[in-house]
Amino acid sequence: MQPYFFPYIGYFQLIANSDVFVIYDDVNFIKKGWINRNTILVNNTPYLFSIPLQNVSQNxxxxxxxxxxxxKWKTDLxxxxxxxxxxxxxxxxxxxLIEKIISFDELNLALYIQNSLQNLCEYLNLNTKLVMSSEIVKNNDLRGENKIIDICIQLGANQYINAIGGIELYIQDNFQVKNIDLKFIKSENIIYKQFKNEFKPWLSIIDVIMFNSLEDTRMLLNKFELI
Incomplete structure:
Protein backbone atom coordinates (compact mmCIF):
# COMPACT_ATOMS: atom_id res chain seq x y z
CA MET A 1 0.00 0.00 0.00
CA GLN A 2 1.11 3.58 -0.60
CA PRO A 3 2.34 5.33 2.55
CA TYR A 4 -0.62 7.15 4.13
CA PHE A 5 -0.38 9.68 6.95
CA PHE A 6 -2.36 8.56 10.02
CA PRO A 7 -4.61 6.36 7.83
CA TYR A 8 -8.00 4.90 8.75
CA ILE A 9 -8.30 1.65 10.68
CA GLY A 10 -8.69 -0.50 7.55
CA TYR A 11 -5.05 0.25 6.68
CA PHE A 12 -3.98 -1.19 10.03
CA GLN A 13 -6.21 -4.22 9.51
CA LEU A 14 -4.04 -4.96 6.47
CA ILE A 15 -0.85 -4.53 8.48
CA ALA A 16 -2.15 -6.63 11.38
CA ASN A 17 -3.01 -9.54 9.10
CA SER A 18 0.24 -9.60 7.13
CA ASP A 19 3.65 -11.11 7.84
CA VAL A 20 5.28 -8.42 5.70
CA PHE A 21 3.70 -5.07 4.82
CA VAL A 22 5.20 -3.31 1.81
CA ILE A 23 5.12 0.49 1.91
CA TYR A 24 4.73 1.27 -1.79
CA ASP A 25 6.96 4.34 -1.98
CA ASP A 26 8.35 4.04 -5.52
CA VAL A 27 5.15 4.75 -7.44
CA ASN A 28 3.86 8.12 -8.59
CA PHE A 29 2.52 10.58 -6.05
CA ILE A 30 -1.23 11.23 -6.29
CA LYS A 31 -2.48 14.72 -5.57
CA LYS A 32 -5.59 15.06 -3.40
CA GLY A 33 -5.22 11.45 -2.27
CA TRP A 34 -4.57 10.13 1.24
CA ILE A 35 -0.78 10.07 1.14
CA ASN A 36 -0.24 13.37 2.95
CA ARG A 37 -3.65 14.05 4.46
CA ASN A 38 -6.51 12.57 6.46
CA THR A 39 -9.51 13.51 8.61
CA ILE A 40 -10.09 13.99 12.32
CA LEU A 41 -13.08 15.17 14.35
CA VAL A 42 -13.16 18.94 14.94
CA ASN A 43 -16.29 20.48 16.46
CA ASN A 44 -18.23 17.29 15.73
CA THR A 45 -17.35 17.54 12.02
CA PRO A 46 -14.76 15.66 9.90
CA TYR A 47 -11.83 18.01 9.34
CA LEU A 48 -9.21 17.47 6.63
CA PHE A 49 -5.61 18.04 7.71
CA SER A 50 -2.54 17.75 5.50
CA ILE A 51 1.24 17.84 5.34
CA PRO A 52 2.40 20.81 3.21
CA LEU A 53 4.74 19.71 0.44
CA GLN A 54 7.49 21.23 -1.70
CA ASN A 55 7.23 21.27 -5.51
CA VAL A 56 4.64 18.53 -5.52
CA SER A 57 4.03 16.75 -8.82
CA GLN A 58 2.28 13.59 -9.96
CA ASN A 59 5.27 13.04 -12.24
CA LYS A 72 4.67 25.93 11.73
CA TRP A 73 2.30 23.35 10.22
CA LYS A 74 3.40 20.85 12.88
CA THR A 75 2.64 23.29 15.69
CA ASP A 76 -0.73 24.16 14.16
CA LEU A 77 -1.71 20.52 13.60
CA LEU A 97 2.61 9.42 20.65
CA ILE A 98 0.94 11.80 18.18
CA GLU A 99 3.30 14.58 19.23
CA LYS A 100 6.33 12.33 18.79
CA ILE A 101 5.20 11.29 15.29
CA ILE A 102 4.35 14.76 14.02
CA SER A 103 7.52 16.30 15.50
CA PHE A 104 9.79 13.78 13.76
CA ASP A 105 12.64 15.60 12.00
CA GLU A 106 12.53 14.28 8.43
CA LEU A 107 11.68 16.11 5.18
CA ASN A 108 11.39 13.11 2.87
CA LEU A 109 7.67 12.35 2.78
CA ALA A 110 8.00 8.57 2.42
CA LEU A 111 10.48 8.28 5.29
CA TYR A 112 8.41 10.61 7.46
CA ILE A 113 5.31 8.47 6.98
CA GLN A 114 7.29 5.25 7.40
CA ASN A 115 8.33 6.50 10.83
CA SER A 116 4.72 7.32 11.72
CA LEU A 117 3.51 3.87 10.69
CA GLN A 118 6.29 2.18 12.65
CA ASN A 119 5.44 4.13 15.79
CA LEU A 120 1.73 3.39 15.44
CA CYS A 121 2.44 -0.31 14.94
CA GLU A 122 4.52 -0.35 18.11
CA TYR A 123 1.70 1.31 20.03
CA LEU A 124 -0.79 -1.22 18.66
CA ASN A 125 1.57 -4.13 19.43
CA LEU A 126 1.75 -5.14 15.77
CA ASN A 127 4.89 -7.09 14.96
CA THR A 128 4.46 -7.06 11.20
CA LYS A 129 7.66 -6.34 9.30
CA LEU A 130 7.45 -3.04 7.38
CA VAL A 131 9.45 -2.93 4.14
CA MET A 132 9.94 -0.05 1.72
CA SER A 133 9.17 -1.07 -1.85
CA SER A 134 12.15 0.96 -3.10
CA GLU A 135 14.48 -1.29 -1.08
CA ILE A 136 13.25 -4.48 -2.80
CA VAL A 137 15.27 -5.70 -5.79
CA LYS A 138 12.64 -6.10 -8.51
CA ASN A 139 11.79 -5.29 -12.11
CA ASN A 140 10.95 -1.59 -11.95
CA ASP A 141 9.88 -1.57 -15.61
CA LEU A 142 6.74 -3.46 -14.62
CA ARG A 143 3.53 -1.58 -13.82
CA GLY A 144 0.30 -2.14 -11.93
CA GLU A 145 -0.63 -5.72 -11.17
CA ASN A 146 2.54 -7.14 -12.73
CA LYS A 147 4.72 -5.08 -10.41
CA ILE A 148 2.72 -6.25 -7.38
CA ILE A 149 3.15 -9.87 -8.44
CA ASP A 150 6.89 -9.39 -8.91
CA ILE A 151 7.20 -7.89 -5.41
CA CYS A 152 5.33 -10.89 -3.99
CA ILE A 153 7.68 -13.26 -5.83
CA GLN A 154 10.79 -11.43 -4.60
CA LEU A 155 9.51 -11.69 -1.01
CA GLY A 156 8.59 -15.36 -1.38
CA ALA A 157 4.92 -14.65 -0.67
CA ASN A 158 2.24 -17.29 -1.15
CA GLN A 159 -0.61 -14.89 -0.36
CA TYR A 160 -1.24 -11.23 -1.18
CA ILE A 161 -3.85 -9.28 0.77
CA ASN A 162 -5.15 -5.94 -0.49
CA ALA A 163 -7.84 -3.48 0.52
CA ILE A 164 -11.32 -4.15 -0.86
CA GLY A 165 -10.92 -1.35 -3.42
CA GLY A 166 -8.31 -3.46 -5.17
CA ILE A 167 -10.91 -6.02 -6.18
CA GLU A 168 -11.46 -3.98 -9.36
CA LEU A 169 -7.73 -3.75 -10.11
CA TYR A 170 -6.39 -7.27 -9.71
CA ILE A 171 -7.31 -10.56 -11.42
CA GLN A 172 -7.28 -13.73 -9.31
CA ASP A 173 -5.99 -15.99 -12.09
CA ASN A 174 -2.95 -13.82 -12.74
CA PHE A 175 -1.82 -14.33 -9.15
CA GLN A 176 -2.72 -18.01 -9.00
CA VAL A 177 -0.58 -18.83 -12.03
CA LYS A 178 2.36 -17.64 -9.88
CA ASN A 179 1.14 -19.70 -6.90
CA ILE A 180 -0.02 -16.61 -5.02
CA ASP A 181 -3.42 -16.56 -3.30
CA LEU A 182 -5.12 -13.18 -3.78
CA LYS A 183 -7.37 -11.98 -0.94
CA PHE A 184 -9.12 -8.73 -0.03
CA ILE A 185 -9.96 -7.26 3.36
CA LYS A 186 -13.51 -5.96 3.64
CA SER A 187 -13.88 -3.99 6.87
CA GLU A 188 -17.02 -4.45 8.89
CA ASN A 189 -19.09 -1.46 9.98
CA ILE A 190 -16.90 -0.10 12.77
CA ILE A 191 -18.70 2.10 15.31
CA TYR A 192 -17.52 3.49 18.65
CA LYS A 193 -18.50 6.34 20.95
CA GLN A 194 -17.26 9.80 19.94
CA PHE A 195 -18.16 12.08 22.86
CA LYS A 196 -21.99 12.37 22.72
CA ASN A 197 -22.20 13.04 19.01
CA GLU A 198 -23.57 11.22 16.02
CA PHE A 199 -20.85 8.81 14.93
CA LYS A 200 -18.61 9.93 12.04
CA PRO A 201 -17.05 6.84 10.41
CA TRP A 202 -13.70 6.15 8.74
CA LEU A 203 -11.71 8.96 10.28
CA SER A 204 -7.95 8.79 10.89
CA ILE A 205 -6.53 6.21 13.28
CA ILE A 206 -6.00 9.22 15.57
CA ASP A 207 -9.74 9.30 16.21
CA VAL A 208 -9.89 5.56 16.84
CA ILE A 209 -7.16 5.47 19.47
CA MET A 210 -8.36 8.65 21.18
CA PHE A 211 -11.75 7.04 21.88
CA ASN A 212 -10.75 3.39 22.33
CA SER A 213 -8.39 1.62 24.69
CA LEU A 214 -5.53 -0.37 23.20
CA GLU A 215 -7.45 -3.58 23.94
CA ASP A 216 -10.61 -2.31 22.25
CA THR A 217 -8.65 -0.98 19.27
CA ARG A 218 -7.05 -4.37 18.76
CA MET A 219 -10.53 -5.92 18.81
CA LEU A 220 -11.59 -3.46 16.09
CA LEU A 221 -8.62 -4.59 14.00
CA ASN A 222 -10.28 -8.00 13.76
CA LYS A 223 -13.61 -6.67 12.49
CA PHE A 224 -13.26 -7.58 8.83
CA GLU A 225 -14.05 -10.26 6.29
CA LEU A 226 -11.32 -11.81 4.14
CA ILE A 227 -12.68 -12.51 0.69
Whole structure:
Protein backbone atom coordinates (compact mmCIF):
# COMPACT_ATOMS: atom_id res chain seq x y z
CA MET A 1 0.00 0.00 0.00
CA GLN A 2 1.11 3.58 -0.60
CA PRO A 3 2.34 5.33 2.55
CA TYR A 4 -0.62 7.15 4.13
CA PHE A 5 -0.38 9.68 6.95
CA PHE A 6 -2.36 8.56 10.02
CA PRO A 7 -4.61 6.36 7.83
CA TYR A 8 -8.00 4.90 8.75
CA ILE A 9 -8.30 1.65 10.68
CA GLY A 10 -8.69 -0.50 7.55
CA TYR A 11 -5.05 0.25 6.68
CA PHE A 12 -3.98 -1.19 10.03
CA GLN A 13 -6.21 -4.22 9.51
CA LEU A 14 -4.04 -4.96 6.47
CA ILE A 15 -0.85 -4.53 8.48
CA ALA A 16 -2.15 -6.63 11.38
CA ASN A 17 -3.01 -9.54 9.10
CA SER A 18 0.24 -9.60 7.13
CA ASP A 19 3.65 -11.11 7.84
CA VAL A 20 5.28 -8.42 5.70
CA PHE A 21 3.70 -5.07 4.82
CA VAL A 22 5.20 -3.31 1.81
CA ILE A 23 5.12 0.49 1.91
CA TYR A 24 4.73 1.27 -1.79
CA ASP A 25 6.96 4.34 -1.98
CA ASP A 26 8.35 4.04 -5.52
CA VAL A 27 5.15 4.75 -7.44
CA ASN A 28 3.86 8.12 -8.59
CA PHE A 29 2.52 10.58 -6.05
CA ILE A 30 -1.23 11.23 -6.29
CA LYS A 31 -2.48 14.72 -5.57
CA LYS A 32 -5.59 15.06 -3.40
CA GLY A 33 -5.22 11.45 -2.27
CA TRP A 34 -4.57 10.13 1.24
CA ILE A 35 -0.78 10.07 1.14
CA ASN A 36 -0.24 13.37 2.95
CA ARG A 37 -3.65 14.05 4.46
CA ASN A 38 -6.51 12.57 6.46
CA THR A 39 -9.51 13.51 8.61
CA ILE A 40 -10.09 13.99 12.32
CA LEU A 41 -13.08 15.17 14.35
CA VAL A 42 -13.16 18.94 14.94
CA ASN A 43 -16.29 20.48 16.46
CA ASN A 44 -18.23 17.29 15.73
CA THR A 45 -17.35 17.54 12.02
CA PRO A 46 -14.76 15.66 9.90
CA TYR A 47 -11.83 18.01 9.34
CA LEU A 48 -9.21 17.47 6.63
CA PHE A 49 -5.61 18.04 7.71
CA SER A 50 -2.54 17.75 5.50
CA ILE A 51 1.24 17.84 5.34
CA PRO A 52 2.40 20.81 3.21
CA LEU A 53 4.74 19.71 0.44
CA GLN A 54 7.49 21.23 -1.70
CA ASN A 55 7.23 21.27 -5.51
CA VAL A 56 4.64 18.53 -5.52
CA SER A 57 4.03 16.75 -8.82
CA GLN A 58 2.28 13.59 -9.96
CA ASN A 59 5.27 13.04 -12.24
CA UNK A 60 7.43 12.34 -9.18
CA UNK A 61 7.60 9.15 -7.17
CA UNK A 62 6.33 9.33 -3.60
CA UNK A 63 9.88 8.95 -2.28
CA UNK A 64 10.93 11.96 -4.36
CA UNK A 65 8.46 14.27 -2.59
CA UNK A 66 9.64 16.49 0.24
CA UNK A 67 7.81 18.18 3.09
CA UNK A 68 7.81 21.94 3.60
CA UNK A 69 10.81 22.97 5.69
CA UNK A 70 8.66 25.37 7.72
CA UNK A 71 7.63 23.66 10.96
CA LYS A 72 4.67 25.93 11.73
CA TRP A 73 2.30 23.35 10.22
CA LYS A 74 3.40 20.85 12.88
CA THR A 75 2.64 23.29 15.69
CA ASP A 76 -0.73 24.16 14.16
CA LEU A 77 -1.71 20.52 13.60
CA UNK A 78 -0.73 19.51 17.13
CA UNK A 79 -2.74 22.41 18.53
CA UNK A 80 -5.79 21.39 16.46
CA UNK A 81 -5.53 17.77 17.63
CA UNK A 82 -5.04 18.80 21.25
CA UNK A 83 -8.01 21.18 21.29
CA UNK A 84 -10.24 18.67 19.50
CA UNK A 85 -9.44 15.61 21.60
CA UNK A 86 -8.34 16.87 25.02
CA UNK A 87 -11.57 15.55 26.53
CA UNK A 88 -11.36 12.18 24.76
CA UNK A 89 -10.98 9.25 27.20
CA UNK A 90 -7.51 8.18 26.01
CA UNK A 91 -6.05 11.59 25.20
CA UNK A 92 -3.41 11.38 27.93
CA UNK A 93 -2.21 8.01 26.62
CA UNK A 94 -2.27 8.89 22.93
CA UNK A 95 -1.26 12.54 22.59
CA UNK A 96 2.44 12.00 23.46
CA LEU A 97 2.61 9.42 20.65
CA ILE A 98 0.94 11.80 18.18
CA GLU A 99 3.30 14.58 19.23
CA LYS A 100 6.33 12.33 18.79
CA ILE A 101 5.20 11.29 15.29
CA ILE A 102 4.35 14.76 14.02
CA SER A 103 7.52 16.30 15.50
CA PHE A 104 9.79 13.78 13.76
CA ASP A 105 12.64 15.60 12.00
CA GLU A 106 12.53 14.28 8.43
CA LEU A 107 11.68 16.11 5.18
CA ASN A 108 11.39 13.11 2.87
CA LEU A 109 7.67 12.35 2.78
CA ALA A 110 8.00 8.57 2.42
CA LEU A 111 10.48 8.28 5.29
CA TYR A 112 8.41 10.61 7.46
CA ILE A 113 5.31 8.47 6.98
CA GLN A 114 7.29 5.25 7.40
CA ASN A 115 8.33 6.50 10.83
CA SER A 116 4.72 7.32 11.72
CA LEU A 117 3.51 3.87 10.69
CA GLN A 118 6.29 2.18 12.65
CA ASN A 119 5.44 4.13 15.79
CA LEU A 120 1.73 3.39 15.44
CA CYS A 121 2.44 -0.31 14.94
CA GLU A 122 4.52 -0.35 18.11
CA TYR A 123 1.70 1.31 20.03
CA LEU A 124 -0.79 -1.22 18.66
CA ASN A 125 1.57 -4.13 19.43
CA LEU A 126 1.75 -5.14 15.77
CA ASN A 127 4.89 -7.09 14.96
CA THR A 128 4.46 -7.06 11.20
CA LYS A 129 7.66 -6.34 9.30
CA LEU A 130 7.45 -3.04 7.38
CA VAL A 131 9.45 -2.93 4.14
CA MET A 132 9.94 -0.05 1.72
CA SER A 133 9.17 -1.07 -1.85
CA SER A 134 12.15 0.96 -3.10
CA GLU A 135 14.48 -1.29 -1.08
CA ILE A 136 13.25 -4.48 -2.80
CA VAL A 137 15.27 -5.70 -5.79
CA LYS A 138 12.64 -6.10 -8.51
CA ASN A 139 11.79 -5.29 -12.11
CA ASN A 140 10.95 -1.59 -11.95
CA ASP A 141 9.88 -1.57 -15.61
CA LEU A 142 6.74 -3.46 -14.62
CA ARG A 143 3.53 -1.58 -13.82
CA GLY A 144 0.30 -2.14 -11.93
CA GLU A 145 -0.63 -5.72 -11.17
CA ASN A 146 2.54 -7.14 -12.73
CA LYS A 147 4.72 -5.08 -10.41
CA ILE A 148 2.72 -6.25 -7.38
CA ILE A 149 3.15 -9.87 -8.44
CA ASP A 150 6.89 -9.39 -8.91
CA ILE A 151 7.20 -7.89 -5.41
CA CYS A 152 5.33 -10.89 -3.99
CA ILE A 153 7.68 -13.26 -5.83
CA GLN A 154 10.79 -11.43 -4.60
CA LEU A 155 9.51 -11.69 -1.01
CA GLY A 156 8.59 -15.36 -1.38
CA ALA A 157 4.92 -14.65 -0.67
CA ASN A 158 2.24 -17.29 -1.15
CA GLN A 159 -0.61 -14.89 -0.36
CA TYR A 160 -1.24 -11.23 -1.18
CA ILE A 161 -3.85 -9.28 0.77
CA ASN A 162 -5.15 -5.94 -0.49
CA ALA A 163 -7.84 -3.48 0.52
CA ILE A 164 -11.32 -4.15 -0.86
CA GLY A 165 -10.92 -1.35 -3.42
CA GLY A 166 -8.31 -3.46 -5.17
CA ILE A 167 -10.91 -6.02 -6.18
CA GLU A 168 -11.46 -3.98 -9.36
CA LEU A 169 -7.73 -3.75 -10.11
CA TYR A 170 -6.39 -7.27 -9.71
CA ILE A 171 -7.31 -10.56 -11.42
CA GLN A 172 -7.28 -13.73 -9.31
CA ASP A 173 -5.99 -15.99 -12.09
CA ASN A 174 -2.95 -13.82 -12.74
CA PHE A 175 -1.82 -14.33 -9.15
CA GLN A 176 -2.72 -18.01 -9.00
CA VAL A 177 -0.58 -18.83 -12.03
CA LYS A 178 2.36 -17.64 -9.88
CA ASN A 179 1.14 -19.70 -6.90
CA ILE A 180 -0.02 -16.61 -5.02
CA ASP A 181 -3.42 -16.56 -3.30
CA LEU A 182 -5.12 -13.18 -3.78
CA LYS A 183 -7.37 -11.98 -0.94
CA PHE A 184 -9.12 -8.73 -0.03
CA ILE A 185 -9.96 -7.26 3.36
CA LYS A 186 -13.51 -5.96 3.64
CA SER A 187 -13.88 -3.99 6.87
CA GLU A 188 -17.02 -4.45 8.89
CA ASN A 189 -19.09 -1.46 9.98
CA ILE A 190 -16.90 -0.10 12.77
CA ILE A 191 -18.70 2.10 15.31
CA TYR A 192 -17.52 3.49 18.65
CA LYS A 193 -18.50 6.34 20.95
CA GLN A 194 -17.26 9.80 19.94
CA PHE A 195 -18.16 12.08 22.86
CA LYS A 196 -21.99 12.37 22.72
CA ASN A 197 -22.20 13.04 19.01
CA GLU A 198 -23.57 11.22 16.02
CA PHE A 199 -20.85 8.81 14.93
CA LYS A 200 -18.61 9.93 12.04
CA PRO A 201 -17.05 6.84 10.41
CA TRP A 202 -13.70 6.15 8.74
CA LEU A 203 -11.71 8.96 10.28
CA SER A 204 -7.95 8.79 10.89
CA ILE A 205 -6.53 6.21 13.28
CA ILE A 206 -6.00 9.22 15.57
CA ASP A 207 -9.74 9.30 16.21
CA VAL A 208 -9.89 5.56 16.84
CA ILE A 209 -7.16 5.47 19.47
CA MET A 210 -8.36 8.65 21.18
CA PHE A 211 -11.75 7.04 21.88
CA ASN A 212 -10.75 3.39 22.33
CA SER A 213 -8.39 1.62 24.69
CA LEU A 214 -5.53 -0.37 23.20
CA GLU A 215 -7.45 -3.58 23.94
CA ASP A 216 -10.61 -2.31 22.25
CA THR A 217 -8.65 -0.98 19.27
CA ARG A 218 -7.05 -4.37 18.76
CA MET A 219 -10.53 -5.92 18.81
CA LEU A 220 -11.59 -3.46 16.09
CA LEU A 221 -8.62 -4.59 14.00
CA ASN A 222 -10.28 -8.00 13.76
CA LYS A 223 -13.61 -6.67 12.49
CA PHE A 224 -13.26 -7.58 8.83
CA GLU A 225 -14.05 -10.26 6.29
CA LEU A 226 -11.32 -11.81 4.14
CA ILE A 227 -12.68 -12.51 0.69
Missing amino acids: KLINEIFISDLD LKTISLSYKKAPFYQDVYP
